[in-house]
Amino acid sequence: MMTLTTTEKTTFTASKISVSNFSAYYGRFHAIKDINMVVEPRAVTALIGPSGCGKSTMLRSINRMHETLPGARVEGSIRLGAIDLYGADVDPVAVRERIGMVFQRPNPFPTMSIKENVLSGVRLQGNRIGKSDGDDLVEMSLRAANLWDSVKDQLAKGGASLSGGQQQRLCIARAIAVKPDVLLMDEPCSALDPISTAAIEELIANLRREYTVVIVTHNMQQAQRVSDTTAFFHIDGPGLPGRLVECGATTELFSNPKESATADYIAGRFG
Amino acid sequence: MGMIDFQEKSDLVSMPKVKTSRKVTDRVVKVVIIAFFGLALLPLISLLTTVITRGVGRFDPTFFSSSMRGVVGAGGGAVHAIWGTLLITGTALIISAPIGIAAAVYLVEYGRGKLAKLLTFLVDVMTGIPSIVAGLFAYAVFSIILGPGTRSGVAGSIALSLLMIPVVIRSSEEMLRLVPGEQREAAIALGSPKYRSIWRVILPAAAPGIVSGVMLGICRIIGETAPLLLVAGFTDSMNLNVFDGRMATLPVFIYSQWQNKGTDSVAYEGRAWSAALMLIGIVLIMNIAAKLIAARTQKVR
Ligand SMILES: Nc1ncnc2c1ncn2[C@@H]1O[C@H](COP(=O)(O)OP(=O)(O)OP(=O)(O)O)[C@@H](O)[C@H]1O
Ligand SMILES: [Mg+2]
Numbered sequence: 001m002m003t004l005t006t007t008e009k010t011t012f013t014a015s016k017i018s019v020s021n022f023s024a025y026y027g028r029f030h031a032i033k034d035i036n037m038v039v040e041p042r043a044v045t046a047l048i049g050p051s052g053c054g055k056s057t058m059l060r061s062i063n064r065m066h067e068t069l070p071g072a073r074v075e076g077s078i079r080l081g082a083i084d085l086y087g088a089d090v091d092p093v094a095v096r097e098r099i100g101m102v103f104q105r106p107n108p109f110p111t112m113s114i115k116e117n118v119l120s121g122v123r124l125q126g127n128r129i130g131k132s133d134g135d136d137l138v139e140m141s142l143r144a145a146n147l148w149d150s151v152k153d154q155l156a157k158g159g160a161s162l163s164g165g166q167q168q169r170l171c172i173a174r175a176i177a178v179k180p181d182v183l184l185m186d187e188p189c190s191a192l193d194p195i196s197t198a199a200i201e202e203l204i205a206n207l208r209r210e211y212t213v214v215i216v217t218h219n220m221q222q223a224q225r226v227s228d229t230t231a232f233f234h235i236d237g238p239g240l241p242g243r244l245v246e247c248g249a250t251t252e253l254f255s256n257p258k259e260s261a262t263a264d265y266i267a268g269r270f271g
Numbered sequence: 272m273g274m275i276d277f278q279e280k281s282d283l284v285s286m287p288k289v290k291t292s293r294k295v296t297d298r299v300v301k302v303v304i305i306a307f308f309g310l311a312l313l314p315l316i317s318l319l320t321t322v323i324t325r326g327v328g329r330f331d332p333t334f335f336s337s338s339m340r341g342v343v344g345a346g347g348g349a350v351h352a353i354w355g356t357l358l359i360t361g362t363a364l365i366i367s368a369p370i371g372i373a374a375a376v377y378l379v380e381y382g383r384g385k386l387a388k389l390l391t392f393l394v395d396v397m398t399g400i401p402s403i404v405a406g407l408f409a410y411a412v413f414s415i416i417l418g419p420g421t422r423s424g425v426a427g428s429i430a431l432s433l434l435m436i437p438v439v440i441r442s443s444e445e446m447l448r449l450v451p452g453e454q455r456e457a458a459i460a461l462g463s464p465k466y467r468s469i470w471r472v473i474l475p476a477a478a479p480g481i482v483s484g485v486m487l488g489i490c491r492i493i494g495e496t497a498p499l500l501l502v503a504g505f506t507d508s509m510n511l512n513v514f515d516g517r518m519a520t521l522p523v524f525i526y527s528q529w530q531n532k533g534t535d536s537v538a539y540e541g542r543a544w545s546a547a548l549m550l551i552g553i554v555l556i557m558n559i560a561a562k563l564i565a566a567r568t569q570k571v572r
Contacts, residue, residue, distance in 0.1 A: 063460065065456065065459065065460055068456075068459060070383070093462055093463070093464050094462070096459065096460055096461070096462040096463075097462030098462075100460070100461070100462075101460040103453065103456065103457065103460075105453060107451075107453040107454065107456070107457045108457075109454065109457065109458075109472055109476075110454075110476065111472070111475040111476050111478075120458075120461065120471070120472075121461040121462065121463075123471065124458055124461050124462065124463035124467055124468060124471060124472070125461070125462045125463065126464070126467065171457075174461070175461070178461060178462065
């Protein structure tokens with residue numbers, strides 16, 4: 001069981017994520033192979049690459065969501081600071097408490113109001129929260145997600161009654177209400193219109209001050225706009241595992257790629 | 272007419288002809304279908320009208336306020352049987368709903384491998400148990416525990432639970448499977464243990480469907496006669512204690528009124544029809560309520 005005291009949490013906060021010799025499988029299918037990379041704290045790291053190259057698999061491995069699918073397993077290690085997230089004594093639930101996730105399709109809880117949605121993470125982690133603390137947390141989280149002004153008068157309304165972009169921001173508010181150290185986002189804008197996308201991108205730019213953000217995106221302009229570091233994943237052929245081709249500062253990777261596969265991809269020659 | 276005519280005429284002239292013939296076929300098929308539909312409805316309508324016309328006669332305050340204690344011939348009522356049905360069905364509900372919902376949660380959220388397959392198989396078998404067998408089972412169990420021949424309301428409830436549990440499991444299972452996987456993932460990714468995500472996210476999302484399934488389960492058992500005849504027995508007087516002594520119920524009341532008509536058979540038949548009307552009314556209302564609840568959930572989604 002990974003128990004975290006407050007002191008541990010502070011050391012945690014500025015911890016980098018180190019992925020080493022990491023592989024993930026779906027049953028017998030080897031989805032990603034030999035991944036080695038470092039995710040810097042309080043920065044935005046983008047994972048890009050053609051469809052099926054294992055970006056989502058990599059992302060879902062970081063908060064141990066991958067293993068919730070039947071037959072899914074991993075090899076190698078992912079560390080957050082000094083803690084091996086796949087260590088034998090680490091509780092995956094505790095990992096997910098510290099590493100939040102935003103999905104491609106907005107998924108607020110339809111049975112809960114906007115307010116309850118924001119507080120749902122706190123309650124699902126088994127914590128009680130008083131009324132005024134709860135109200136403060138709701139306002140703080142919704143402000144951080146740039147949603148407060150448009151929903152502050154309708155907090156009791158159902159979370160599913162919002163527009164797609166608002167729902168996604170509600171999901172971000174829900175994820176940051178539990179004060180994670182890391183925020184994983186799997187194509188958070190791909191179901192949204194350009195205006196909502198711009199709003200979320202602006203939000204990500206603000207979030208990087210407090211959170212380590214890892215974002216999967218298909219949109220290379222978006223990767224360049226929001227990220228500090230970019231990791232390019234690629235797959236050499238059908239049935240083969242995805243691999244990390246190169247990882248580096250975003251400006252550098254896009255202006256001066258080291259590998260020809262990267263150059264081809266960012267030039268739009270495939271994928 | 273036929274192919275040659277068709278080819279000689281221009282498209283514009285020949286097309287309406289095809290249309291009219293199709294229209295005629297359409298209409299004929301429609302009429303036939305409506306006729307069969309009406310035919311299928313006929314027994315239902317005839318049943319309802321019969322029960323209503325024969326049942327309203329004794330659908331009076333006395334019927335709902337007095338039992339059959341000391342009544343011979345006209346008068347009397349079914350209040351003891353109404354209470355019996357409410358108590359026995361209510362107890363069966365208290366037993367079946369938690370067991371059935373828990374089993375469904377296990378099957379949908381945890382069940383993998385042999386145990387789940389076995390449970391599914393057992394549920395299938397239970398669905399097919401004849402109600403009299405459920406009655407015999409309860410009779411045997413209570414004979415072993417409390418001595419042969421004991422009768423009580425709770426024995427009836429247990430017999431009815433055997434019939435209701437599979438219905439609750441099946442419908443709850445279906446409703447739980449309708450909850451999108453995204454909801455489960457969202458909860459787990461927030462750092463929720465699985466049991467808490469079930470309690471706070473999945474069950475609330477499935478609740479209206481589960482409730483309407485449970486109500487249909489009640490409809491399934493509320494008219495059961497044979498097992499209750501065996502284990503709850505029959506009495507002319509009021510008994511509000513499910514744990515002790517014979518207890519009348521509406522279906523058994525109907526049976527006994529019909530079976531033991533005295534010289535004044537009209538009075539007995541009238542009471543039987545009124546009890547039947549009452550029973551049909553309860554089932555109808557429950558069915559409609561279940562449908563409304565289910566419809567409301569669909570709108571929310
Ligand atoms: N649940 C699953 N079961 C089996 N195989 C899977 C599963 N999910 C993904 N895969 C396979 O793993 C490989 C990597 O998938 P992944 O979803 O990580 O790719 P991705 O880079 O996120 O693609 P996309 O850009 O289309 O989202 C693919 O070949 C995919 O078919
Ligand atoms: Mg993906």
